[in-house]
Amino acid sequence: MDEKIIDVLELRRTAKEVKRHVVIMRILALLAVILILIVAVAYAISYFYDKFGSFTVKVSKYDMIQQGLTLSETPEYNRSNAVLNADIVYDMTNISGNDLPDNINMINGSHNGDNYIAYTFYLINSGDDTITYTGEMTMENVTKNVDEAVRIAVYKNGDKTVYGKTKSNGHGKESDCDSEFLSSSTVMRTSTSGFEAKAKDKYTVVVWLEGNDPDCLDDIIGGTLKLSMNFKITEST
Numbered sequence: 001m002d003e004k005i006i007d008v009l010e011l012r013r014t015a016k017e018v019k020r021h022v023v024i025m026r027i028l029a030l031l032a033v034i035l036i037l038i039v040a041v042a043y044a045i046s047y048f049y050d051k052f053g054s055f056t057v058k059v060s061k062y063d064m065i066q067q068g069l070t071l072s073e074t075p076e077y078n079r080s081n082a083v084l085n086a087d088i089v090y091d092m093t094n095i096s097g098n099d100l101p102d103n104i105n106m107i108n109g110s111h112n113g114d115n116y117i118a119y120t121f122y123l124i125n126s127g128d129d130t131i132t133y134t135g136e137m138t139m140e141n142v143t144k145n146v147d148e149a150v151r152i153a154v155y156k157n158g159d160k161t162v163y164g165k166t167k168s169n170g171h172g173k174e175s176d177c178d179s180e181f182l183s184s185s186t187v188m189r190t191s192t193s194g195f196e197a198k199a200k201d202k203y204t205v206v207v208w209l210e211g212n213d214p215d216c217l218d219d220i221i222g223g224t225l226k227l228s229m230n231f232k233i234t235e236s237t
Contacts, residue, residue, distance in 0.1 A: 060230075
């Protein structure tokens, strides 16, 4: 074959290889950018979730589907919910529980202040059976011992109970608390029996850092706390 023809063929083949290489590199670069964006978004979500904490309410999906136990931010509801999430508070600092609004349990849904989380929701028996249910509030991802000074008020149908960690000296509850946390990870438990069809229990949860607590020190600045409250049916008639 003529050497000039061979040179042209080699040149064409080389050009195709270069073009193919450029396309592959562009695809790899695009994939790298997409991967970086995914990681960045995941990190941002994790950062804000860890930094500012959260409060989540859940019912067993089985109990919701089979028995009609559902959650709502209002006493009237048009669809069943198994999970509710309260709004977060950014850079919450300490306050006195005495400064909380008097009507704090009279507003539905999220109604946070600058330095406290307040969330009102309803647990509703939308089924046909009379049931007994239990609820448990737990703490997750506690950092920098922020739980030493945290207070959690739970209003159940208007009845208020303030929970706090046992005194750091181990001698009972703090003076402003009605009850101690049940354990290092469990805040409280509640139950209702004879919960009839269409019945509703109203809950308001308020979370703040108590400035009058001796353990409310600079050491807890930047601490995080996640809370969840889980409900389940224990008996049905």
